[in-house]
Each structure stands twice: as structure tokens, then as C-alpha cells.
Amino acid sequence: xxxxxxxxxxxxxxxxxxxxxxxxxxxxxxxxxxxxxxxxxxxxxxxxxxxxxxxxxxxxxxxxxxxxxxxxxxxxxxxxxxxxxxxxxxxxxxxxxxxxxxxxxxxxxxxxxxxxxxxxxxxxxxxxxxxxxxxxxxxxxxxxxxxxxxxxxxxxxxxxxxxxxxxxxxxx
Numbered sequence: 001x002x003x004x005x006x007x008x009x010x011x012x013x014x015x016x017x018x019x020x021x022x023x024x025x026x027x028x029x030x031x032x033x034x035x036x037x038x039x040x041x042x043x044x045x046x047x048x049x050x051x052x053x054x055x056x057x058x059x060x061x062x063x064x065x066x067x068x069x070x071x072x073x074x075x076x077x078x079x080x081x082x083x084x085x086x087x088x089x090x091x092x093x094x095x096x097x098x099x100x101x102x103x104x105x106x107x108x109x110x111x112x113x114x115x116x117x118x119x120x121x122x123x124x125x126x127x128x129x130x131x132x133x134x135x136x137x138x139x140x141x142x143x144x145x146x147x148x149x150x151x152x153x154x155x156x157x158x159x160x161x162x163x164x165x166x167x168x169x170x171x172x
Contacts, residue, residue: 003155004057007066010151011050014043017144024137030129035084039141042077046070046148053155067155074149081145084138088127 021040024030032040053066132140 003063003158004054006151007050007155008054010070010148011047011054013144014047014050014148017141018043018047021137033084033127035080035087036137038080039077039084039138039145042073042080042145045073046077049073063158064156067152070152070155071149074145074152078142078145078149081138081142085136085142088136088138 018040021032021036021043025032049066049070053063053070056062056066058066129137135143
């Protein structure tokens with residue numbers, strides 16, 4: 001499979017994940033917590049990178065640049081999802097208190113403080129509101145971000161892998 005098609009499929013996968021998140025929010029009434037909103041932002045960033053890579057179809061360094069940005073966004077999403085999974089597995093007496101909502105923070109706090117509070121998470125981030133196969137939404141997000149990271153890594157090293165494959169065939 002060429003990188004252009006693979007990137008388009010990755011962008012579609014990200015869009016599907018976001019679409020499902022919006023379905024849970026608007027059809028099932030599950031409101032996203034602050035850490036969920038940050039994860040959505042990382043999914044959006046990944047979709048943009050993969051869409052641009054699919055349109056541009058870069059080779060060599062261009063593919064590595066797109067892959068590098070995708071790895072960066074996937075790692076950020078992974079870290080955010082990991083934080084939420086950690087909060088969800090804390091004992092009830094160790095869960096932080098719920099804080100103000102995002103609109104209130106944006107109106108009343110400096111942007112840096114709002115971002116800090118968002119990344120820290122709150123008690124609402126520790127709630128498990130939906131599961132599938134025994135895994136919560138952030139646990140699924142964690143797995144998806146890991147898969148996007150591996151895919152982005154493949155974009156970065158793809159040419160090197162092709163060279164190794166060619167070398168292996170030449171040796172046989």
C-alpha cells in the first residue's frame with residue numbers, strides 16, 4: 001500500500017473516531033470532560049496532518065516531516081489519554097475534586113492557567129461513562145493514539161524499511 005492511500009485511510013479513521021465521540025455526546029448525552037476535549041484536539045491535529053500528507057503525497061524528507069508531526073500529535077494524545085486512564089484507576093478518595101467548566105475558565109482565568117487546569121484533569125475526568133469490551137473511552141483512545149504513533153513511525157522509516165527488504169532479497 002502506498003503512503004498516500006495509507007494516510008488517507010488514517011485521516012478517515014481519525015474522522016470516524018471523532019464522529020463516534022460526537023455520536024456519544026449528542027445522541028447518547030455523554031458530555032466530554034476537559035481531558036476528552038484535549039484528546040479531540042489531538043485527533044483533529046492528526047487528521048489534518050494525514051489529510052495534508054494524502055493530498056501532498058510527499059516522498060523522502062517530506063514524508064518524514066509529516067510522520068514527525070503525526071508522531072508528536074499522537075504522543076500528545078497518548079499522554080493525555082494515559083493521564084485520564086490513570087485518573088480513572090485512582091481510588092475514590094484520591095480522585096481530585098471537580099473543577100469549573102471550560103467556558104467559565106476561559107472567561108475568568110488566563111489562557112495559560114486554563115490550559116494547565118485542562119491538562120491536569122478533574123474529578124469528572126475520572127468518571128467512566130461508557131465502556132466497550134470492558135474498556136473505557138480513554139482506554140480506547142490510548143490504544144488508537146498508540147496505533148497512530150506506530151503508523152507515523154512507519155511513515156518516517158518507510159524508505160529505510162524498503163532498502164532493508166531490497167537488501168534481504170539481494171542476499172538470497
